[in-house]
Amino acid sequence: MPNTTTNNTPRFAWRGWVLPTAFIALWFTATQLHWVNTRLIVPPQGVVTTAIHELQQASFYAGVAQSLWRDLSGFAIGALAGVAVGTLIGVSRLADTLIGPTFHTLRQISLFAWLPLLSAILGTGDGAKVIFIAFSAFYPVVLGTLEGVKGVTQAHAEVARVYRFTAWQTLRRLVWPAAAPQILGGLRLGLIYAWLATIGAEFLLVNDGHGIGNIVFKGRSAFNVELILFGLLAIGTVGVVFNRLATLAEARLLHWRAPQRR
Amino acid sequence: MSHAGTIDIQQLHKQYEVKGQPLKVLQDINLSIRPGEFISIVGSSGCGKSTLLRLLIGLESGYSGKLVLDGKPIQGTSLERGIVFQEHRLFPWLNVEQNVALGLLNAPGTQSEKDRSVKEHIALVGLKGFETAFPYQLSGGMSQRVAIARALVNRPEVLLLDEPFGALDALTRTRLQQELQRIWQAEGITAILVTHDVEEAVYLGDRIVVMEPRPGRIKRIVDVSLARPRDRASAEFVAIKDDVLGEFNHEINHATVAERLARSSEPLAA
Numbered sequence: 001m002p003n004t005t006t007n008n009t010p011r012f013a014w015r016g017w018v019l020p021t022a023f024i025a026l027w028f029t030a031t032q033l034h035w036v037n038t039r040l041i042v043p044p045q046g047v048v049t050t051a052i053h054e055l056q057q058a059s060f061y062a063g064v065a066q067s068l069w070r071d072l073s074g075f076a077i078g079a080l081a082g083v084a085v086g087t088l089i090g091v092s093r094l095a096d097t098l099i100g101p102t103f104h105t106l107r108q109i110s111l112f113a114w115l116p117l118l119s120a121i122l123g124t125g126d127g128a129k130v131i132f133i134a135f136s137a138f139y140p141v142v143l144g145t146l147e148g149v150k151g152v153t154q155a156h157a158e159v160a161r162v163y164r165f166t167a168w169q170t171l172r173r174l175v176w177p178a179a180a181p182q183i184l185g186g187l188r189l190g191l192i193y194a195w196l197a198t199i200g201a202e203f204l205l206v207n208d209g210h211g212i213g214n215i216v217f218k219g220r221s222a223f224n225v226e227l228i229l230f231g232l233l234a235i236g237t238v239g240v241v242f243n244r245l246a247t248l249a250e251a252r253l254l255h256w257r258a259p260q261r262r
Numbered sequence: 263m264s265h266a267g268t269i270d271i272q273q274l275h276k277q278y279e280v281k282g283q284p285l286k287v288l289q290d291i292n293l294s295i296r297p298g299e300f301i302s303i304v305g306s307s308g309c310g311k312s313t314l315l316r317l318l319i320g321l322e323s324g325y326s327g328k329l330v331l332d333g334k335p336i337q338g339t340s341l342e343r344g345i346v347f348q349e350h351r352l353f354p355w356l357n358v359e360q361n362v363a364l365g366l367l368n369a370p371g372t373q374s375e376k377d378r379s380v381k382e383h384i385a386l387v388g389l390k391g392f393e394t395a396f397p398y399q400l401s402g403g404m405s406q407r408v409a410i411a412r413a414l415v416n417r418p419e420v421l422l423l424d425e426p427f428g429a430l431d432a433l434t435r436t437r438l439q440q441e442l443q444r445i446w447q448a449e450g451i452t453a454i455l456v457t458h459d460v461e462e463a464v465y466l467g468d469r470i471v472v473m474e475p476r477p478g479r480i481k482r483i484v485d486v487s488l489a490r491p492r493d494r495a496s497a498e499f500v501a502i503k504d505d506v507l508g509e510f511n512h513e514i515n516h517a518t519v520a521e522r523l524a525r526s527s528e529p530l531a532a
Binding site for chain 1: 321339341344347353355367368398
């Protein structure tokens with residue numbers, strides 16, 4: 001464990017900040033010297049002012065909370081279903097021949113192509129949004145789980161038989177732990193997809209609901225570019241936090257792997 | 263400690279289907295093993311020795327003849343029979359303790375009894391202090407010790423060993439052979455060892471079953487009535503080893519001649 005953490009702790013990665021800093025400097029200069037139409041390309045300090053204002057509004061936090069709630073419930077449903085279906089297809093040849101072809105065909109359809117159908121049936125409420133989010137988390141989780149489950153070795157399966165594991169013990173003590181690296185990879189991807197879908201759903205299934213996507217949408221209708229940009233930043237920040245949490249969870253759950261193999 | 267563990271093999275035949283053709287892998291195997299006996303099985307590859315072991319552990323099925331442990335026909339796997347494979351086959355996500363405890367997952371007994379048995383068997387294979395180590399932190403020899411502890415932890419009547427030290431370096435192998443002998447004596451268990459290594463077979467076996475290939479059958483059974491621990495350099499030990507090795511020389515020459523004949527006749531047949 002000590003090895004793995006020292007290896008993975010990054011020194012302050014200042015190189016990564018060069019580009020954003022240069023961009024903001026250019027942006028600031030361009031608006032300051034009126035190289036651009038400042039009604040379209042608003043000055044960065046305007047975004048900061050809007051941000052400070054928004055961050056003091058209870059409605060902003062209510063919106064973030066709404067979005068997160070939709071995101072996480074959709075993700076939970078999609079992830080559970082994804083692990084279940086991925087395991088089923090991976091473990092059972094019958095299920096593979098029954099479900100496999102349908103699954104692999106359906107996943108060729110762009111997720112956003114489902115939206116009109118979903119809203120026709122379920123309207124534009126939370127139900128439609130959560131299902132859409134669940135769908136988008138579902139595919140990467142199935143694929144990750146499938147890959148992991150198929151990777152369980154015959155050698156380990158024989159150990160399970162020798163110690164007379166029941167079907168449930170085989171899943172819980174062999175299949176899922178062995179597939180954990182790929183399942184977690186799928187879950188991490190699913191988490192990102194779910195967040196993209198959350199924002200997408202709030203843009204495309206527009207109702208009078210509240211959410212972080214609605215903030216951006218409101219900004220657009222009011223031609224408030226500062227608000228749009230603040231919304232983008234907020235969305236990006238949540239995404240980064242999710243990814244960071246996923247990385248930490250993975251490192252913790254997969255601590256049994258040899259460090260050099262990461 | 264009086265263990266059961268009598269194995270009776272009579273007129274055992276086994277064949278596979280290869281491209282629709284039956285392929286005999288075992289032919290007329292007859293062998294009776296006493297409780298607590300140590301049997302070594304040697305033979306060149308393809309002689310069916312591993313198949314025989316896999317039938318005994320219950321990972322292979324579909325044979326004709328009699329395969330009986332303590333009066334009951336062997337069917338599928340059972341906690342009465344433990345096995346150590348050539349590769350350690352530990353679960354990399356479990357530490358030493360948890361890997362050994364896998365052997366007890368479906369065994370009767372209370373949790374505290376199981377914990378005690380796990381502890382005892384880790385000590386038995388000399389890994390005290392490594393309970394919480396993960397497989398990636400262990401050497402090949404240590405991993406194989408864990409596999410032995412896992413196989414023995416629920417006190418089976420028979421321990422099957424499928425070339426367990428084949429992948430280890432010579433020094434580690436010699437050390438583990440001594441350890442295995444000590445453990446076998448301590449547990450009073452019936453042991454069946456499949457190996458390529460004739461010296462290993464003589465060092466450990468009460469009897470050595472020499473098998474020959476195509477189809478796999480027993481060629482000869484050699485008694486080893488030397489006192490333990492055995493001295494590998496003693497004249498008697500070397501004599502038995504040479505005797506067993508002699509069986510192979512003959513077979514190699516025979517096979518080479520047969521193969522040459524087969525090859526030279528091919529163009530004619532075509």
